[in-house]
Each structure stands twice: as C-alpha cells, then as structure tokens.
Amino acid sequence: MTDSLFSASLSLSAVFAAVLTLGLMLKFWLGSRQIRHVAQHREAVPAAFSHTISLAAHQKAADYTLAKARLGLLEMALGAAVLLGWTLLGGLAALNQALTLFLGAGMAQQLALLVAFVVISGAIDLPLSWYQTFVLEQRFGFNKMSFRLWLADLLKSGLIGALIGLPIAALILWMMAATGSLWWLWAWLFWMGFNLLLLVIYPTLIAPLFNKFAPLEDETLRARVTGLMQRCGFSAKGLFVMDGSKRSAHANAYFTGFGAAKRVVFYDTLLAKLSAPEVDAVLAHELGHFKHKHIIKRIVSMFALSLAGFALLGYLARQVWFYTGLGVQPNLASSNDALALLLFMLALPVFSFFIAPLFAQVSRKHEFEADAYAVRQTSAQDLATALLKLYEDNASTLTPDPLYVRFYYSHPGASERLARMRGMAPTAA
Ligand SMILES: [Zn+2]
Numbered sequence: 339m340t341d342s343l344f345s346a347s348l349s350l351s352a353v354f355a356a357v358l359t360l361g362l363m364l365k366f367w368l369g370s371r372q373i374r375h376v377a378q379h380r381e382a383v384p385a386a387f388s389h390t391i392s393l394a395a396h397q398k399a400a401d402y403t404l405a406k407a408r409l410g411l412l413e414m415a416l417g418a419a420v421l422l423g424w425t426l427l428g429g430l431a432a433l434n435q436a437l438t439l440f441l442g443a444g445m446a447q448q449l450a451l452l453v454a455f456v457v458i459s460g461a462i463d464l465p466l467s468w469y470q471t472f473v474l475e476q477r478f479g480f481n482k483m484s485f486r487l488w489l490a491d492l493l494k495s496g497l498i499g500a501l502i503g504l505p506i507a508a509l510i511l512w513m514m515a516a517t518g519s520l521w522w523l524w525a526w527l528f529w530m531g532f533n534l535l536l537l538v539i540y541p542t543l544i545a546p547l548f549n550k551f552a553p554l555e556d557e558t559l560r561a562r563v564t565g566l567m568q569r570c571g572f573s574a575k576g577l578f579v580m581d582g583s584k585r586s587a588h589a590n591a592y593f594t595g596f597g598a599a600k601r602v603v604f605y606d607t608l609l610a611k612l613s614a615p616e617v618d619a620v621l622a623h624e625l626g627h628f629k630h631k632h633i634i635k636r637i638v639s640m641f642a643l644s645l646a647g648f649a650l651l652g653y654l655a656r657q658v659w660f661y662t663g664l665g666v667q668p669n670l671a672s673s674n675d676a677l678a679l680l681l682f683m684l685a686l687p688v689f690s691f692f693i694a695p696l697f698a699q700v701s702r703k704h705e706f707e708a709d710a711y712a713v714r715q716t717s718a719q720d721l722a723t724a725l726l727k728l729y730e731d732n733a734s735t736l737t738p739d740p741l742y743v744r745f746y747y748s749h750p751g752a753s754e755r756l757a758r759m760r761g762m763a764p765t766a767a
Pocket of ligand 1: 623624627704705708
C-alpha cells in the first residue's frame with residue numbers, strides 16, 4: 339500500500355468505527371429513555387384516556403412496549419457485533435477469499451458471494467426472529483402462527499427472493515462491469531423500473547402467495563365504503579378482506595396499487611374490531627394519504643435518494659481505500675463489484691441513521707394531514723374511537739418518551755393525534 343492509500347483507508351476505518359459507536363450510544367440512550375418513561379407511567383392511565391382505556395389495557399401496552407424496547411437493545415448490540423464481524427474483523431474478506439478459491443474469479447464467484455452473505459446474515463437473524471414471534475408476540479397473545487407456518491413463510495420468501503433477486507443481482511453486476519463509468523446511472527434506471535414493476539405486481543401476484551384475499555361480502559359495509567370513495571373521488575378495482583388473523587392479531591387496512599388497478603384491503607382482524615363508521619374513518623385516513631399525494635412524494639424522494647446512493651456507490655466502488663478501510667482486500671485480478679455492493683449496504687445505515695428523524699418527522703406530518711382529511715370526510719368521533727381501539731388492540735403505549743417519538747415514530751402518539759382531532763372544527767374545509 340502507498341502511504342496516502344494507507345492513511346485514507348485508516349481514516350475510513352476510524353471514521354466508520356467512531357460513527358458506529360456514536361450511533362450505538364445514541365440508540366442506547368434513546369432506548370433507555372423510552373424504557374424509563376414507559377415504566378414510570380405504567381401505574382396510571384393518562385387523564386385524557388381515563389374514561390376510554392382500562393388500567394389493565396394500559397399496563398399491557400406498557401409491558402409490551404418495554405419487552406419490545408429491551409429486545410430492541412439486544413438486537414442493536416448483536417447487529418453492531420455482526421457488522422463489525424463482516425467488516426473490520428474480516429468476515430467478508432474471508433468469505434470472498436474462500437469463494438475465489440472454490441470458484442475462481444468471475445460472475446459465478448460474485449453471485450455466490452451475494453448469496454452466501456444473504457444466507458449467513460439470514461441465519462444469524464433467525465433465532466431473534468423466532469424469539470420475537472414465538473416468545474414475545476406469543477406472550478402478549480398476538481402471535482397466531484404455528485411453527486410450521488413460520489417455516490413455510492421462511493422457505494417461500496427465500497424461494498421468491500432467489501427467483502427475483504438472483505437475476506436482478508446478475509443484471510446489476512453485469513451493468514457494473516459492462517456499461518462504463520456511468521454504470522450507476524444505468525443501474526439506477528433499471529432498479530427504479532424494477533421497483534415500479536414491483537409496486538404493480540406485488541398486490542396481485544406476490545401478496546396472494548402469503549394470504550387469501552376474498553372480496554368484501556358485507557353488503558352494508560360495501561355500500562358505505564363505495565359511497566365514501568365516490569364522495570372522495572376515488573374508484574377502486576376491488577374491496578378485499580385479507581386473512582391477517584392467520585399470522586397475527588394486529589389489525590390494519592391499506593389502499594394499494596396504481597391508476598385503475600387500485601384496491602382496498604381490510605384485514606379481517608380490523609373488520610372484527612371496528613364498527614362500520616369506524617372502518618369508514620380509517621379508510622378515509624388512507625384516502626387522505628392519496629389526496630395529499632403522500633404516496634407519490636414518497637416514491638419521488640425514494641427515487642432521488644437512491645440516485646444519490648448509486649452515484650456515491652459509483653464513486654466509492656473505484657476507490658481502493660473504500661475496501662481496505664472496511665476490512666477487505668480488493669481482488670487484484672478480477673472484479674470487486676459484489677464486494678462494493680455488500681460493503682455499501684453494510685456501511686450506509688451506520689451513517690444514514692442520523693438523518694432518520696427527518697424522515698420520521700415528515701411521516702408524522704403526513705399522518706396529521708391524513709387524519710385531518712378523514713375528519714373532514716367522516717367524523718372526528720369515529721376516527722378517534724377507531725384509533726383508540728387500534729392503539730389498544732396493538733398494545734401501543736399511550737405514554738412514549740417524547741424524544742424517542744421524535745427520533746423513531748413514523749406515526750404520532752395517540753394523545754397528540756387525538757388532541758389535534760379535537761382541535762379541528764367539524765366544518766373546517
Ligand atoms: Zn396513515
């Protein structure tokens with residue numbers, strides 16, 4: 339190594355280790371604040387909810403939040419250890435060398451490196467994922483999955499991931515090698531096209547592989563929902579009920595698809611818990627996201643961010659210090675494209691974590707806007723009771739730590755949301 343290369347790679351290692359440590363400290367501090375705050379408010383229902391939420395429900399939400407937050411701390415520590423293992427401690431370098439010994443240099447080796455990485459990372463995550471479903475969710479009565487279904491899901495998503503992911507990975511690796519110094523622009527265009535295609539085919543082709551979607555049979559509800567959609571200027575290709583209860587007791591509803599292919603999907607768990615006017619209010623909230631163009635805004639900003647990401651990767655992939663600084667000796671005789679992709683995916687979240695609150699902030703603003711739309715189209719009362727039922731059924735805490743909310747929450751806390759709704763005049767346009 340030349341002296342300047344040596345110092346560039348050393349300073350990347352140092353920056354990476356420092357930023358990772360800083361991020362860990364911040365996450366740990368936020369997590370313990372959340373744990374302390376929720377534990378402190380466990381003994382009494384907040385005054386604003388004392389007539390609507392029982393003490394038992396409030397304490398269940400507190401216990402569930404605490405259990406999740408503690409597991410989150412463990413996951414965080416484990417994730418950082420695994421990340422260090424892959425990078426500075428040489429895991430990725432060793433895997434790359436071993437595969438080069440077996441397969442020689444070339445496309446097969448590069449694809450094998452990606453596959454081996456995904457399989458090993460998946461295997462490392464497996465015990466915690468099992469614990470989350472069969473211990474944590476189970477303890478609070480949310481898990482409805484048998485071990486068999488969990489395993490079938492795992493195999494199915496692995497198979498689909500391989501069927502879709504392998505050709506995509508091969509194509510991107512080919513572009514990196516064959517389309518010159520602007521490969522990242524071509525790869526970005528291709529990646530965006532693929533994502534748009536996925537948005538179109540996911541609801542109709544992939545989601546049905548995991549759940550059953552039956553047309554909404556309830557005539558009264560159909561009429562209500564169709565009326566609401568007409569009033570709001572929407573048409574949908576179908577109203578569906580999804581068997582969410584197959585996996586979890588958590589409830590949800592969503593509105594998906596593009597143009598004429600839009601469909602409304604209600605979880606059976608949602609329909610079982612909410613009255614018809616409440617279902618209306620929840621759907622109106624979803625329609626509000628469309629009316630305010632939140633979906634399009636999200637897609638456009640994802641496009642812009644990934645363009646910046648691909649451009650950065652285009653630059654980094656050509657810098658030797660990028661590899662050596664993250665613990666890998668680049669291949670001298672062959673391509674390093676798969677290594678570059680993996681290192682980039684591993685290192686990026688360490689840095690991007692610090693801008694996460696910006697995205698959470700925008701998301702919470704969108705939620706308020708969608709709530710306001712729902713209140714205008716339906717009623718504040720129905721939306722409020724629907725939200726409270728959902729918060730209660732999902733055991734979401736009513737007393738999160740305010741700073742934790744600012745950093746992580748994509749949805750505002752219940753008290754904030756209800757307070758805003760109460761503040762809205764029913765006739766306001
Ligand atoms: Zn929303």
